[in-house]
Amino acid sequence: MADSHGDARDDAWRRLVPLAQRGDRAARAGLYEAFSPVVHAIVLGQVGPDHAEDLAQDVFCSVFRSLDSLRDPGAFPGFVCSAARNAGRDHARRRRRAPVTEPLPADAASPRRGPAEVASEREQSERVLEGIQALPEAYREPLLLRLVAQLSGAEIAARTGLTHGSVRVNLARGMAMLRERLARPTTEVRP
């Protein structure tokens, strides 16, 4: 079922790419809607939540600017994912030169919850995200696309150009590594 759902959405973006190349606004909006969660998840794994949304927007600017260079509409997922990875790497490189603290967005948690609960949620989010960020890229991306962008395995395959089998394996291995990482007690070295 998930596969057929993913295929249907797959067909939709395929039709949009040539239209978007001709400047059709609705087509670009459709591509943006279909792939923004993917781009966001990829850059989230590299730069963290505070910069992910802005960086995702930059990625789309770059993608739409160079969309004409894409000859095969079917290559769009790889094209956009590659742009997101490159943007994330560049951003991370710049940040390493000028490190900054990155709290979660202030509005990320529900305002109806109490401060303690919000803090706890935030801590949990950060811990899980850090665990995923520490994984190799091959495992990090599928996990973020599944757990943050909430795509099915079939949709992840369609968006990234991987086979279903590869996605299944990478999800399983990534999950095992994440489980192991999260099971470790958080230790801080104190002077």
Place this chain on the structure above:
Amino acid sequence: MNPPQMPDHLFDPDAAADAEVASLERALAPLRWRASDAPGWVLDGSARPGPASRGRRHVLLLGLVAALVAVMLSWWLADSGPRPGSPAQRLAAVDGALQLGEQVRLSFAPDAELEFVRWQARGELRLRLLRGRAGIELLAAGAAEHLVATLVVETPAGELEIGGQVVGVPLRPSSGVVGSCELVVVGEDRGAGGPAKTPEIGAVRVRGTGGTVAFSGGGRRVVVPGGASCETGEAGAVTTPRFERAEPAVVRLLEIYDRALVAGDAERRAEVADKLRFGLVGPHTSLPLWHMLVDDDPAVQKLARDGLRTLLGPPRTAEPGESLAAVWLRRLLASQWR
């Protein structure tokens, strides 16, 4: 090596729920992409690259246009040093002010040059003061989603006043992005001013209310006199300025011209120039033709020159070695299009 066993729910969200996967989903839920965060400028053609961005060929073309304009303007600026009785003396005494949306008011001392680096979502405004003095006033009014939360001004070679005090702002590295615009104030001593509206984040609209404002972006520089306006269009390039009283037919032709400019379609631009010079443009509305003088296509330049010659007579005598296009451009900057 066999992959570890995994719950079906990890591959297929519609399968029976797995407690561990569900727990991770819940933990990461605050980090999900929120569609409402998508800014309009990402989808709107007026503020991001349009259909005619044709890869390297297009970048090269824009580069050539930018180089041509830069060469002509630098020549003109170099030539406009203070000489008794020359227009250059008046041009040196320019003040300008622009208001961005309802929240930011910028003022410029003579010859100040300020560059919009970025106005991004989450209210971060980045500017670069390249030279001269500028003042920035943050106003309380404005829609909440457009409020500036972070103001970063780089001052490689300028002085910035905030709240009436000159403050030193450290130089910070940055990069240009779509929507970046450069703003230069030039013109006569009547002063330049007028609101620059930001209909969407990343898009900038400039409307002149007096004097002359030179506005550039995406490799194109235009001159916006009082009563005219322009905005950032496709590929971040600014559109050809037009007077608010311009006839709808002129506006439609200019839209075609701007699209053709981005697309590198010289033939289409020549068609527009040809139509504009016959019947649709009078001496007081000749502003678009002035901008076509610096079109990178010689045929368009010639049509514009012929049209202006018919409407306004020949340009003033050129200096030795001065190109005819440079003479016309000087007339444009000296407010002689009215």
